Amino acid sequence: MTSVRQRAWDFAMTPVTPEHRVDVEPVASMHGVRTVETRDGLAAINDPGTELVIWQRSLLPSLGNWLDRLDVATLPHLRVLVQPGDLRPALEPLLDTCGMTAGDMRDLLVDDIGWLVSAFAIITGSERVDVRLERVDHDACWKFHRDTVEARLVTTYRGPTTEWVQMAQAGQAIAEQKAYQGPLERLGVHDVALFKGNCAGPNSGIVHRSPPIAGTGLSRLFLCLNKQSEVSPDPWVKA
Numbered sequence: 001m002t003s004v005r006q007r008a009w010d011f012a013m014t015p016v017t018p019e020h021r022v023d024v025e026p027v028a029s030m031h032g033v034r035t036v037e038t039r040d041g042l043a044a045i046n047d048p049g050t051e052l053v054i055w056q057r058s059l060l061p062s063l064g065n066w067l068d069r070l071d072v073a074t075l076p077h078l079r080v081l082v083q084p085g086d087l088r089p090a091l092e093p094l095l096d097t098c099g100m101t102a103g104d105m106r107d108l109l110v111d112d113i114g115w116l117v118s119a120f121a122i123i124t125g126s127e128r129v130d131v132r133l134e135r136v137d138h139d140a141c142w143k144f145h146r147d148t149v150e151a152r153l154v155t156t157y158r159g160p161t162t163e164w165v166q167m168a169q170a171g172q173a174i175a176e177q178k179a180y181q182g183p184l185e186r187l188g189v190h191d192v193a194l195f196k197g198n199c200a201g202p203n204s205g206i207v208h209r210s211p212p213i214a215g216t217g218l219s220r221l222f223l224c225l226n227k228q229s230e231v232s233p234d235p236w237v238k239a
Ligand SMILES: [Fe+2]
Pocket: 141, 145, 146, 147, 208
């Protein structure tokens, strides 16, 4: 690992301190919701009664700045089903196709995705992970909803972050949709969320939505990790 990548790893593994989070509202400790300070803490999603685990973290500032300045036309929009060890060779040709220039910063992004893919695979007991890295410039999934999965990991590398509601407001948000005026939570910038969907069991599933951005001129870069399913692409194989 090069020094800049080692530095990114050390930074990623450093628990987030309050001074790093002055731009983010504190997340209340509520029923079913946990906040953690390390990647390993995401495993708390397997604890009974836990519906959402948020890893509060910061990316290396140089990586965040690079992501924010990327030409929108080169933001990736891809999907691949991989074993964690194959993430880099699977992803790099797809990033080339999208026009994302290779270099130290792209290496850091692939490293970060790789660490999350590995963590997700271990925590969910998955041999392969369905990786979606998407450019979003519209109101995707604007409705409050629960995902039809057992578990899903999301993070936003660029742009506004995923919005969600506490379990107590879940029914109200689903019923009222755009008219909902109750408490609304928002992931911190670059935070990682691992949450349960409605396949995890009765009364399970965090209600959430994509932030409305249509007409704002903003573009998001959104990562979503799932277990392999019938809608996954064919497994990636080395050419
Ligand atoms: Fe969703």
